[in-house]
Amino acid sequence: MPKIVDHVKRREELSDATLRLLARSGLRAITTRSVAEEAGWSTGVVNHYFSSHHDLLIQALRRAVQRQTDYVRTVTRRAGDDPLERLRLMMQASLPLDERSVSLLRIFLIFYAEAGDNTEASEEVREYLSSWRRSVTRLIKAAQSAGQISADLEAVDLASDLIALADGLAIHAILDPDVLTRYEQRGTALLALLEGRWSLRVERTERVNTERRPRRPS
Amino acid sequence: MPKIVDHVKRREELSDATLRLLARSGLRAITTRSVAEEAGWSTGVVNHYFSSHHDLLIQALRRAVQRQTDYVRTVTRRAGDDPLERLRLMMQASLPLDERSVSLLRIFLIFYAEAGDNTEASEEVREYLSSWRRSVTRLIKAAQSAGQISADLEAVDLASDLIALADGLAIHAILDPDVLTRYEQRGTALLALLEGRWSLRVERTERVNTERRPRRPS
Numbered sequence: 488m489p490k491i492v493d494h495v496k497r498r499e500e501l502s503d504a505t506l507r508l509l510a511r512s513g514l515r516a517i518t519t520r521s522v523a524e525e526a527g528w529s530t531g532v533v534n535h536y537f538s539s540h541h542d543l544l545i546q547a548l549r550r551a552v553q554r555q556t557d558y559v560r561t562v563t564r565r566a567g568d569d570p571l572e573r574l575r576l577m578m579q580a581s582l583p584l585d586e587r588s589v590s591l592l593r594i595f596l597i598f599y600a601e602a603g604d605n606t607e608a609s610e611e612v613r614e615y616l617s618s619w620r621r622s623v624t625r626l627i628k629a630a631q632s633a634g635q636i637s638a639d640l641e642a643v644d645l646a647s648d649l650i651a652l653a654d655g656l657a658i659h660a661i662l663d664p665d666v667l668t669r670y671e672q673r674g675t676a677l678l679a680l681l682e683g684r685w686s687l688r689v690e691r692t693e694r695v696n697t698e699r700r701p702r703r704p705s
Numbered sequence: 706m707p708k709i710v711d712h713v714k715r716r717e718e719l720s721d722a723t724l725r726l727l728a729r730s731g732l733r734a735i736t737t738r739s740v741a742e743e744a745g746w747s748t749g750v751v752n753h754y755f756s757s758h759h760d761l762l763i764q765a766l767r768r769a770v771q772r773q774t775d776y777v778r779t780v781t782r783r784a785g786d787d788p789l790e791r792l793r794l795m796m797q798a799s800l801p802l803d804e805r806s807v808s809l810l811r812i813f814l815i816f817y818a819e820a821g822d823n824t825e826a827s828e829e830v831r832e833y834l835s836s837w838r839r840s841v842t843r844l845i846k847a848a849q850s851a852g853q854i855s856a857d858l859e860a861v862d863l864a865s866d867l868i869a870l871a872d873g874l875a876i877h878a879i880l881d882p883d884v885l886t887r888y889e890q891r892g893t894a895l896l897a898l899l900e901g902r903w904s905l906r907v908e909r910t911e912r913v914n915t916e917r918r919p920r921r922p923s
Contacts, residue, residue, distance in 0.1 A: 513821030593821060600818040602879050603731030603811060613880050640894070647877075647887055648870060648894040655873025656866070661820050662831050669865055676858070676866040680898040 498536050501526050502550035505543055506590035514597060517543065544597055545608050551591040552615055555580070558587060559622075570629035571636070574649070575678060577623065581653045582670060583661045592657050620646050636681050645681070652677055716754050719744050720768035723761055724808035732815060735761065762815055763826050769809040770833055773798070776805060777840075788847035789854070789900055792867075795841065796896065799871045800888060801879045810875050838864050854899050863899070870895055 504526035508516045522543065523530045537543040559580050566572040583589040598608045623646040630636040636645075652675060660667035673679075722744035726734045740761065741748045755761040777798050784790040801807040816826045841864040848854040854863075870893060878885035891897075 509821075513823075514818060515822045593818075596814070596818040596820065599876055599880070600732060600811075600814040602814065602876075603727075604733045605731075609880065616877055616881065641891075644887060644891060645894050647884055648874070651873030651877050651884070652866060652870045652895070653873070654876065655869030655871070658817055658820075658872065658876075659834055659865075659869050662817070662827065663834065666865055666869070669862060673859075673862060676863050677870070677895050677898070680895070 494536075497528075497532075498546065499550060501528070501533060501536055502547045505547040506551055506554075506594065507586060509547065509593045510586045510590035513593065519543075544594065545611075547590075548594045548598060548608060548611065551587075551594045552611075554587055555591050570626050570633055571678075571681075574623065574626045574630065575674065577626065578649070578653045578675065578678065581657050582667065583657055584667075588657070589661065592661055596658065616650065619650050623649050630681075640681075649677060712754075715746075715750075716764065717768060719746070719751060719754055720765045723765040724769055724772075724812065725804060727765065727811045728804045728808035731811065737761075762812065763829075765808075766812045766816060766826060766829065769805075769812045770829075772805055773809050788844050788851055789896075792841065792844045792848065793892065793896060795844065796867070796871045796893065799875050800885065801875055802885070806875070807879065810879055814876065834868065837868050841867055848899075858899075867895060 501522060505517060505522050508521055508525050517540070519530045519533045519537075519540070523533045526533070533543075537546060559577055562576050562580055563573040566576055581588065581592075583592050595612065598606075598612045602609055602612075620643075624642050627636060627640075627642040627645050627649075631638045631640070631642065656666060656670055656675065660670065719740060723735060723740050726739055726743050735758070737748045737751045737755075737758070741751045744751070751761075755764060777795055780794050780798055781791040784794055799806065799810075801810050813830065816824075816830045820827055820830075838861075842860050845854060845858075845860040845863050845867075849856045849858070849860065874884060874888055874893065878888065
């Protein structure tokens with residue numbers, strides 16, 4: 488009796504192997520042979536599932552997005568009903584702290600580098616960013632309803648900044664471990680400002696400014 | 706009499722051609738032939754100055770950094786003694802609004818994608834980011850001395866966030882024109898919060914929070 492092959496599962500296994508290699512050793516480590524070795528299959532099997540090196544990377548991109556989406560869902564669920572805490576966990580989930588997040592970042596950087604080439608993958612990357620922005624916008628609105636963030640702020644503008652900050656921090660952190668250490672010690676300035684931890688101090692400064700120049704109408 | 710060739714100038718010309726192509730058409734457009742055509746020289750000349758495709762990109766990286774550094778110096782000088790305005794101009798200088806900034810971003814994305822490969826170029830990218838962070842830290846400290854930003858905030862933490870935000874916004878903007886439009890219409894949330902434009906509103910929210918839970922020690 489022939490073995491029943493679960494094609495979806497095998498493709499995922501191979502993509503997971505690609506992502507592990509990417510997290511450990513970067514783009515240059517990705518070859519048909521290295522992926523085959525990492526996954527414990529022959530190069531023939533790898534060639535069966537992926538039509539090219541680029542296809543291998545695109546499938547890895549999709550797998551990384553799927554794993555990140557699952558992970559964020561699980562992690563934020565733990566935060567229960569606290570929208571600001573969910574927001575913080577969502578930010579943290581994109582930092583390069585483990586194999587999952589490092590490989591997600593590296594596979595995204597590969598396709599960011601193609602921006603302007605108008606590939607199918609660029610479209611998928613754009614869609615992922617839009618979806619991330621929508622999730623963050625929803626959480627900011629929930630935090631506004633809960634009185635954690637001022638209702639006067641534009642949720643979609645903040646969301647746009649917040650995901651840019653998260654992505655930018657992650658990219659800089661992968662190049663410079665100091666950025667990561669600094670983030671782990673104190674979170675981000677934007678989140679601290681949003682939840683008002685620094686606002687009283689800023690407000691004090693604002694009062695000083697008032698003496699020097701007319702305050703903007705608010 | 707043989708022509709005197711200014712090698713530095715010719716190398717810059719060729720790198721500028723690479724950067725123009727990159728801004729217009731992305732990474733796939735960069736070949737020895739296309740660079741030669743864009744610069745108005747033969748492929749032989751291109752091969753004389755660059756030992757490989759990768760070397761062509763590294764030289765373009767250095768040229769882009771040099772052009773960006775010159776541009777930022779000129780632009781911020783115009784802002785005179787206002788540190789917050791200089792900070793805003795420095796943020797804007799990284800947004801993909803023209804050929805210079807789009808090509809800078811695209812060449813950086815190519816080398817970000819190599820992060821983990823530990824190339825010589827990774828080291829140069831890291832050094833550029835450190836230098837950018839130091840400049841922003843200096844401007845934040847000057848803005849603190851001028852009473853524009855609270856002196857209680859950690860300048861180096863804010864600088865780290867601010868350049869991550871600027872870079873993240875630029876990367877997202879190159880993929881999604883909506884991000885760029887939104888930035889042009891309102892700047893960034895972080896800068897607005899830093900200069901206290903939103904702080905009074907946030908402070909109002911903080912007061913509401915106080916009734917629900919103990920305030921953190923400040």
